[in-house]
Amino acid sequence: MSAIRLRPVTESDLAMFHRFATEPGLIGLDWSGYRDPHAADRRFAQDGYLGPDSGRLMVEADPDGVAAGFVSYVAGKYSGPIGYWEIGIALLPQWRGRGLGWRAQAMLCDHLFAHSPVQRIQAGTHPENIAEQKSLEKAGFTLDGIVRACEFRAGRWHDGYLYSRLRTDPAPPL
Ligand SMILES: CC(C)(COP(=O)(O)OP(=O)(O)OC[C@H]1O[C@@H](n2cnc3c(N)ncnc32)[C@H](O)[C@@H]1OP(=O)(O)O)[C@@H](O)C(=O)NCCC(=O)NCCS
16 A cells, blocks of 8 residues: 655646546546636636635655545535535546545545534545445445435436544544
């Protein structure tokens, strides 16, 4: 297993974001058609993908410190003064299935719990995305339930699986 780190996005990472926006299926089941690749450049110029309500961090893997993919977070709120984070992840295909995905998501939870007072971090995935379901469970998440017809992709509406990890849930050893 390669050692991994999360680090802020740099300009040289934008080429990867362009690929995810324009190469059909590279991002996996989350592919939702061609998107403006330069949206990534504008967002990077605005806040380096480190905004108060959303952001991205790169997943960097040894031995060479290669950018293997990214994790993302966006704020949400059910009610009350404090909301939650929803996280996401995409690794390049050659980096999948090597133990990076669950570790990166567990590390992102540690980062978000350390630097914000949220009680809940959630993540949605697809019923057929076994790799992400297992990855979330290894990262300390529990299945909350099925969200019916929450996502339009590949020509029809699909159910989603909603997972969460609470601040009070045990963190997996990394
Ligand atoms: C989903 C994703 C983040 C998982 O990360 P990963 O690094 O590939 O997965 P890991 O190596 O951390 O594996 C975690 C667990 O899933 C299992 N797993 C990995 N790939 C799998 C696959 N294709 N099928 C079944 N199980 C799989 C692993 O065996 C491991 O479980 P184990 O310890 O019981 O053996 C990664 O594959 C990815 O980026 N996929 C494309 C984008 C995507 O689907 N993002 C999530 C959208 S909701």
